Amino acid sequence: MVNAAFEQIKAFAATADDSDRRNLITSLRGLASSFEDPMEIIHRLGCGTLGSATVEIGLDLGLFKYLADAKSPLGVSQLAEQTGADAPLLTRIIRYLAATNVIDETGPGQFAANSVTKTLASDLGVAGVYHYLKTASPTHSVLPSFLKKTNYKNPSDDSHAPFQDAFNTGLHPYAWFSSHPENLKYFNDLMALRRKSNESWLSVYPVEEATKGWSADNAVYVNIGGSIGHQCAQFKETYPHVPGRVILQDLAHSIAQALPTAGVENMVHNFWDPQPVQGAKLYYMRAVLHNHPDHKVLKLLRLTKEAMGPDSILLIDEMILPETGVKADVTTLDLTMMSAFASAERTEKDWTALFEQAGLRLVKTYAYNKAQYESVMDVRLLEG
Structure with missing residues (x-):
């Protein structure tokens, strides 16, 4: 019964437009959350940063690119040789990435790329994730302390936002970027690559x-x-x-x-x-x-x-x-801004x-x- 329902959902998603596809994702995530017990909820919410950390490790090692370029599944020993990482450590990292659907586990000690892996191996994926990890995430991490310090007022001063606390600077973000070329490159690459060519005001105005x-x-x-x-x-x-x-x-x-x-x-x-x-x-x-x-x-x-x-x-x-x-992704952008x-x-x-x-x-x-x-x-x- 579960498999039949799952196949129906996959068939609908295959023909859905972008709006229906996003609505389906929202509904399925809400449904999955409603099935969780208290400890599963605590684990998901409390360990979110671990997912980001392991993805950053994978990017640093080139792990996703190796898997995406491979013609067939790769073993841990092969990946350890390609990345230069210690095999026991890599086993633990990859096991987590597979459990969180970032890569696919195809058999004992065998792993392959899925759609998430391929995104993380792309220029867009690299630029986007590094931008969020290295520039946006630090501002997110200080948000609780910043809001507590400002008595939970809606921020309105762009010379004193969480960004300045996160990077210990008095500079506006755009001024700060000028002395941090790596962060600026990730941001510019993301802005240049993220938009689909057919999504433009010129198509409707x-x-x-x-x-x-x-x-x-x-x-x-x-x-x-x-x-x-x-x-x-x-x-x-x-x-x-x-x-x-x-x-x-x-x-x-x-x-x-x-x-x-x-x-x-x-x-x-x-x-x-x-x-x-x-x-x-x-x-x-x-x-x-x-x-x-x-x-x-x-x-x-x-x-x-x-x-x-x-x-x-x-x-x-x-x-x-x-x-x-x-x-959810738009509320994320709102709080990031x-x-x-x-x-x-x-x-x-x-x-x-x-x-x-x-x-x-x-x-x-x-x-x-x-x-x-x-x-x-x-x-x-x-x-x-």
Whole structure:
């Protein structure tokens, strides 16, 4: 009976879209938790850091890459020879990884890669897990003491968040990254690799309709804080005939590494300074505002508003959390943003309130990645 139910679930998962697949995972995890006895619950919650520690050991040894590249299961002695680890120690580590479904045990002393192993062997897996282990996890670990010390107030000062306690620094995380190139590399690699190419605001927003009749001499698209220009490159590729200037803005170190995209103007600009491009059609920010607490979000919105003309549109590309039933990975990201930047992931009610305080109004929301709550918000002048 159990096997039959399991096969039905597998058959459903094989044809489910991303949203249904994620809902299924949430339901199954909840079901599994409901079956646990008290000691199983205590063990799972109390030993979570052990799982992270053993995965880091596996990454350091190259264990997952060896298993993923192998044509057939490998024995402990083979893995010990490849990794240079002591065989008795490796046996204990691998036994735990198999018990937690990170790798598959195929027979006595024989192990093979599964989907988790293959992810951990990929460039995305390496960058993502190392970023969380080496940068995010330390901020998580000090969260209890930080909140106790601050009398459990919601953090709002990005110069004094758990991040500063975790790394014993007075620097903002982005300033700290500049002197920690390994951490910065993992972060940048994760940001570059994590997004699927078909998940973009350009797939849902009516760009041609919004820019119809726009003058070729005026700025049509300004990507504020656009890093090295992936979004500008996508805009030009998707809408090569839309008239107007396409402008990438970021700090000098990012602009120095900007993609050589034909038709894109690269402009050094600190977005805490007044916006130099006046009256553009589309001002666009992707995952910029979630890095900042409310008072700084308001400052950035107001600076952009001052540059907007009566026909301008501010496009805010962010997560919009539902009021209930938020997925576990997104709640993790919310608390990670709080720990690093005293910032947050926000609901539509939160966003609307911020826009109104800045003298703006939310006209319409276009969801393009519902499983991850990613949407682009069409925001305009309040009096428009």
